[in-house]
Structures are given as C-alpha cells and as structure tokens.
Amino acid sequence: MNKLLVALGLAATVALVGCSKEKAPETGATTGEHLENAASQATQDIQNATDNAASETQAAADNAAAKIDAATDEAAAKTEAAAHDVKEATKDATAHAAAAVEQGAADVKEKAQQ
Known part of the structure; x- marks a missing residue:
C-alpha cells in the first residue's frame, strides 16, 4: 500500500511539473533571420573587440614611449x-x-741647502 501511495505521489508530481512548464514566447523570426541577427551581433562584437585591442595597444605604446623618454632623460x-x-x-x-x-x-731644495 505504501508503495502504491509513493507511486501515485510521484505520478502526481511529474504531472504537475510537466503541466507547469511554459513554452518560450515566439518571436516571429525565422531561423534564417535568427542566424542573420546572430551573425550581425558577432560582427559587431568582433569589431568592438578589435577597436578595444587597438586602443589598448596604442595606449601601451604611448606609455612605453613616455617611459623610454623619461629613462633617457634621467640617464x-x-x-x-x-x-x-x-x-x-x-x-x-x-x-x-x-x-x-x-x-x-721644496724638500729637495731644503736638503740641498743644508
């Protein structure tokens, strides 16, 4: 009897959990549109990363040049x-x-005079 109650409890739990799952809202976009948007976002992300890397590289080069100039002046x-x-x-x-x-x-002269 206990096994039957446990089984019914598990079945009820599974049923409740299964019914409470909601589907994600539909965006109305096709798979192609999703892929195109993902590609556009990836392109923007790559461009941002490239710009950021270039900026950091330029800042590092400027910093190094300033330190080299200061070291040269100090030397x-x-x-x-x-x-x-x-x-x-x-x-x-x-x-x-x-x-x-x-x-x-003076010592030699003094000795010579003696």
Whole structure:
C-alpha cells in the first residue's frame, strides 16, 4: 500500500511539473533571420573587440614611449652629473699631485741647502 501511495505521489508530481512548464514566447523570426541577427551581433562584437585591442595597444605604446623618454632623460642627467664629478675629482687629484711635487721639490731644495 505504501508503495502504491509513493507511486501515485510521484505520478502526481511529474504531472504537475510537466503541466507547469511554459513554452518560450515566439518571436516571429525565422531561423534564417535568427542566424542573420546572430551573425550581425558577432560582427559587431568582433569589431568592438578589435577597436578595444587597438586602443589598448596604442595606449601601451604611448606609455612605453613616455617611459623610454623619461629613462633617457634621467640617464643623460646622471651621465652629466658623473662627468662633472669626474672633472672635479680630476682637478682635486691634479691639485694634490702638484702640491706633492712642490712639497717634494721644496724638500729637495731644503736638503740641498743644508
């Protein structure tokens, strides 16, 4: 008896579920029209994706060019500063060398006079 009630309950459930399904509303378009609309939409999507990719590529190229310019300017400034430092160090070394030579000459002269 329990099996019979379970079977009737399942049958009633299936019947109710089956009856409650609604069909999708009909658009009135033919299959060809649906395919044509899908193709048009795909074409638009591809064009949008292409335009977006081109825009992003251009932005990336502009960004890279700006960074390269900034790096070049920075390298030039650092090179100029380094050249200035080398020039100053050379002056200092020359001055020290000249002072050492003068001191050496003075020492030699002093010893010669003794």
